[in-house]
Amino acid sequence: xxxxxxxxxxxxxxxxxxxxxxxxxxxxxxxxxxxxxxxxxxxxxxxxxxxxxxxxxxxxxxxxxxxxxxxxxxxxxxxxxxxxxxxxxxxxxxxxxxxxxxxxxxxxxxxxxxxxxxxxxxxxxxxxxxxxxxxxxxxxxxxxxxxxxxxxxxxxxxxxxxxxxxxxxxxxxxxxxxxxxxxxxxxxxxxxxxxxxxxxxxxxxxxxxxxxxxxxxxxxxxxxxxxxxxxxxxxxxxxxxxxxxxxxxxxxxxxxxxxxxxxxxxxxxxxxxxxxxxxxxxxxxxxxxxxxxxxxxxxxxxxxxxxxxxxxxxxxxxxxxxxxxxxxxxxxxxxxxxxxxxxxxxx
Amino acid sequence: xxxxxxxxxxxxxxxxxxxxxxxxxxxxxxxxxxxxxxxxxxxxxxxxxxxxxxxxxxxxxxxxxxxxxxxxxxxxxxxxxxxxxxxxxxxxxxxxxxxxxxxxxxxxxxxxxxxxxxxxxxxxxxxxxxxxxxxxxxxxxxxxxxxxxxxxxxxxxxxxxxxxxxxxxxxxxxxxxxxxxxxxxxxxxxxxxxxxxxxxxxxxxxxxxxxxxxxxxxxxxxxxxxxxxxxxxxxxxxxxxxxxxxxxxxxxxxxxxxxxxxxxxxxxxxxxxxxxxxxxxxxxxxxxxxxxxxxxxxxxxxxxxxxxxxxxxxxxxxxxxxxxxxxxxxxxxxxxxxxxxxxxxxx
DNA sequence: TCAATACACTGAAACGTTACAGATTGTCAC
DNA sequence: GTGACAATCTGTAACGTTTCAGTGTATTGA
Numbered sequence: 001x002x003x004x005x006x007x008x009x010x011x012x013x014x015x016x017x018x019x020x021x022x023x024x025x026x027x028x029x030x031x032x033x034x035x036x037x038x039x040x041x042x043x044x045x046x047x048x049x050x051x052x053x054x055x056x057x058x059x060x061x062x063x064x065x066x067x068x069x070x071x072x073x074x075x076x077x078x079x080x081x082x083x084x085x086x087x088x089x090x091x092x093x094x095x096x097x098x099x100x101x102x103x104x105x106x107x108x109x110x111x112x113x114x115x116x117x118x119x120x121x122x123x124x125x126x127x128x129x130x131x132x133x134x135x136x137x138x139x140x141x142x143x144x145x146x147x148x149x150x151x152x153x154x155x156x157x158x159x160x161x162x163x164x165x166x167x168x169x170x171x172x173x174x175x176x177x178x179x180x181x182x183x184x185x186x187x188x189x190x191x192x193x194x195x196x197x198x199x200x201x202x203x204x205x206x207x208x209x210x211x212x213x214x215x216x217x218x219x220x221x222x223x224x225x226x227x228x229x230x231x232x233x234x235x236x237x238x239x240x241x242x243x244x245x246x247x248x249x250x251x252x253x254x255x256x257x258x259x260x261x262x263x264x265x266x267x268x269x270x271x272x273x274x275x276x277x278x279x280x281x282x283x284x285x286x287x288x289x290x291x292x293x294x295x296x297x298x299x300x301x302x303x304x305x306x307x308x309x310x311x312x313x314x315x316x317x318x319x320x321x322x323x324x325x326x327x328x329x330x331x332x333x334x335x336x337x338x339x340x341x342x343x344x345x346x347x
Numbered sequence: 348x349x350x351x352x353x354x355x356x357x358x359x360x361x362x363x364x365x366x367x368x369x370x371x372x373x374x375x376x377x378x379x380x381x382x383x384x385x386x387x388x389x390x391x392x393x394x395x396x397x398x399x400x401x402x403x404x405x406x407x408x409x410x411x412x413x414x415x416x417x418x419x420x421x422x423x424x425x426x427x428x429x430x431x432x433x434x435x436x437x438x439x440x441x442x443x444x445x446x447x448x449x450x451x452x453x454x455x456x457x458x459x460x461x462x463x464x465x466x467x468x469x470x471x472x473x474x475x476x477x478x479x480x481x482x483x484x485x486x487x488x489x490x491x492x493x494x495x496x497x498x499x500x501x502x503x504x505x506x507x508x509x510x511x512x513x514x515x516x517x518x519x520x521x522x523x524x525x526x527x528x529x530x531x532x533x534x535x536x537x538x539x540x541x542x543x544x545x546x547x548x549x550x551x552x553x554x555x556x557x558x559x560x561x562x563x564x565x566x567x568x569x570x571x572x573x574x575x576x577x578x579x580x581x582x583x584x585x586x587x588x589x590x591x592x593x594x595x596x597x598x599x600x601x602x603x604x605x606x607x608x609x610x611x612x613x614x615x616x617x618x619x620x621x622x623x624x625x626x627x628x629x630x631x632x633x634x635x636x637x638x639x640x641x642x643x644x645x646x647x648x649x650x651x652x653x654x655x656x657x658x659x660x661x662x663x664x665x666x667x668x669x670x671x672x673x674x675x676x677x678x679x680x681x682x683x684x685x686x687x688x689x690x691x692x693x694x
Numbered sequence: 695t696c697a698a699t700a701c702a703c704t705g706a707a708a709c710g711t712t713a714c715a716g717a718t719t720g721t722c723a724c
Numbered sequence: 725g726t727g728a729c730a731a732t733c734t735g736t737a738a739c740g741t742t743t744c745a746g747t748g749t750a751t752t753g754a
Contacts, residue, residue, distance in 0.1 A: 017477070017478075017479070019709095019710055019711085020710065020711070020712095021710080029733075029734090030733065030734045030735075031710090031711085031712095031734085031735090032712080032713090032733075032734055032735075032736095033732080033733055033734070035710095035711070035712065036712090036733090039712095043731070043732060043733080044732070044733080045731080045732060045733085048732080048733085060477070062477070062478055063710080063711075064417070064709085064710050064711070065416075065478070065480070065710095066413050066416035066417035066422075066709080066710075066711090067417055067709075067710030067711035067712090067739095068710080068711055068712085069412075069413035069416075069711090069739090070411070070413035070414055070417050070709090070710080070711070070738095070739045070740065070741090071710075071711040071712050071713085071738075071739055072711075072712065072713095072739085073739085075413075077458075082443075084444045084447060084448075087440070089436060089437050089440045089441075089640065090436050090440075091440075092439060092440035092443065093434070093436045093437075093438075093439035093440050094436075096429075096439065096443075096459055096461075097431045097461065100431060100459065100461040101431075104461070109458050109460075109480070110458060110459050111424075111456050111457060111458045111459075112443055112447065112457050112458075112459055113456075114443075114444065114447035114451070130364070130407070130409070131364075131409055131412070132364070133412070133456070239641065239642075239645065243645075265642065268642055268645040268646065269645065271645070272645045293436065294586065295586075295612065295615055298586065298590075298615040298616065298618070298619045298646075299615065299645075299646050366739090366740055366741085367740065367741070367742095368740080376703075376704090377703065377704045377705075378704085378705090378740090378741085378742095379703075379704055379705075379742080379743085380702080380703055380704070382740095382741070382742065382743095383703090383742090386742095390701070390702065390703080391702070391703080392701080392702060392703085395702080395703085410740080410741075411739085411740050411741070412740095413739080413740075413741090414709095414739075414740030414741040414742090415740080415741055415742080416709090416741090417708095417709045417710065417711085417739090417740080417741070418708075418709055418740075418741040418742050418743085419709085419741075419742065419743095420709085
């Protein structure tokens with residue numbers, strides 16, 4: 001009866017996907033032994049181990065994810081949580097590829113968990129945690145006091161944030177040094193004689209808004225330049241809004257002679273606004289902008305750019321989450337990316 | 348003993364995730380009954396059904412994916428297969444959001460399966476199929492004779508392609524009418540007096556390369572304009588390569604006075620090349636370009652644009668795959684998106 | 695009154711995996 | 725020869741779900 005069943009199974013498995021049972025039958029061992037042999041358990045004889053692994057490789061055995069997940073709770077999934085309206089385009093694509101690169105030779109899959117404007121950002125996190133859908137989570141649009149980070153920290157869910165928090169809690173993150181970026185931008189503008197600077201900030205409420213504002217302010221006083229307030233818009237606003245506001249600003253007598261912009265798409269709008277006001281980039285005003293792909297110099301060669309590498313961010317974030325899952329200390333999984341020099345067009 | 352175990356389970360489940368067993372205990376029914384009641388099986392009494400569903404909703408029951416997957420093989424996963432090097436940036440982000448929109452109120456998750464230059468594009472598909480990792484697959488960069496489509500068709504794996512194939516086989520797809528785009532572009536250029544046109548094509552080998560080339564050629568003879576060959580590059584080439592080639596082309600005596608470009612990023616390079624050669628957009632030459640986000644007019648207002656909506660493509664593709672999984676006829680799940688008018692800057 | 699039948703529900707088995715608690719050897723000291 | 729012990733290996737149960745093959749009870753038709 002028992003043998004009979006095994007036989008039937010084996011015939012069936014002729015072209016079905018091999019399971020531990022298949023391997024057990026082929027090697028003449030028990031299912032348990034095969035399972036342990038494959039994961040290099042100590043109580044398995046060296047020769048048996050090799051034999052099992054050889055056969056497994058030969059027939060292309062791959063553990064059934066559902067079986068593993070059901071039994072152990074391990075999903076082998078990393079979830080990337082994204083805002084479907086506000087996320088920067090190149091960010092999405094680059095960070096996905098960055099993450100992919102790192103998890104490519106691991107058993108992990110990447111699932112994208114989106115949420116929209118209308119939703120509480122905590123919703124997708126709650127869903128992931130309550131349904132146990134992922135072993136690790138990556139979030140962006142990080143806030144100084146981030147409910148999502150707090151929530152996951154309380155529940156011991158491995159996660160990494162793109163951007164830092166400021167809650168006195170330790171967790172993995174990767175961040176671009178936006179303080180340094182803004183400060184460098186100001187210094188560069190001051191260096192070419194610009195004295196009245198405006199800042200197009202990241203979205204208010206996100207941690208890097210503060211970093212950027214501080215870097216901007218500190219460098220302003222360092223170089224003795226002054227700020228022209230430009231607080232009515234942020235890079236989260238629409239191209240049209242930024243463009244209109246910029247044009248308004250540039251038509252005033254006390255207009256800035258320099259801009260610092262935190263995102264490339266917004267910079268296009270700023271430049272359009274500047275030109276709407278009849279002014280010329282490079283002559284009347286200079287703009288330093290972050291960019292994540294090398295397109296701004298094609299747009300206007302007068303633009304001054306600082307590069308931010310989102311693909312790297314994705315890789316680092318993935319590495320952090322995997323590290324945390326692997327038991328590393330959260331404090332050791334924090335990384336910063338320093339901005340390069342402000343670069344002018346090299347014609 | 349039995350009761351004892353149930354009790355223990357129930358105490359444990361006080362804050363564990365509820366399962367069918369929890370529901371069974373709470374309702375006093377059998378696990379089977381609960382399972383069937385939740386999926387509106389006919390042999391369950393109307394009142395019982397309502398009662399079970401009420402309790403399930405109250406305690407926030409969600410079926411365990413691993414359990415379902417192990418038992419039924421249904422993964423509730425849609426996989427989006429992407430080339431990590433050659434995919435257009437905004438495409439990645441938009442299509443993901445488009446897919447997300449559609450699967451948001453389904454039990455489906457979206458996993459992103461990347462592959463790189465060095466790999467056979469069939470590899471990730473084989474992986475998905477062999478490991479049964481997804482109920483449905485979406486692929487892009489579709490070829491006239493696409494091994495991936497053939498492979499999945501042979502194995503009955505539900506999939507949809509972004510772009511059509513040309514193998515005489517029926518499968519779901521969504522495509523932008525690139526024939527119409529190229530033809531419209533040519534007509535528009537002819538309409539403003541341009542007679543010598545160059546085409547920056549999609550990557551050779553992809554189906555829409557052919558469509559684009561044909562639309563271009565047919566409209567050329569229709570309007571009596573001529574082609575200036577520009578076959579050494581495609582939109583897959585680097586910005587630098589396109590720029591250099593364009594500049595070379597524009598310095599020749601027989602240079603084109605019009606361009607049709609199949610991608611926005613490439614258009615930036617074309618314009619840069621034109622200007623490198625000392626010529627002026629809108630005066631010496633006009634360019635009609637596809638774009639997927641509204642940025643080209645900020646770049647140069649002289650550009651003529653046709654919009655392609657990748658988010659829509661994502662939604663349509665997701666709908667197709669879900670439809671196919673749901674048993675709809677593949678032939679009914681094919682959709683085309685027509686290009687809008689060529690639009691000039693509306694100042 | 696009795697069989698037939700429809701109705702509402704149920705337990706057991708199975709999907710593939712791992713953890714637990716043995717079971718079977720052989721080796722060694724005494 | 726015996727007991728102890730290490731080294732290997734194994735069966736069973738369990739994770740949560742669905743399917744199969746029932747079970748029991750009321751209802752119907754004659």
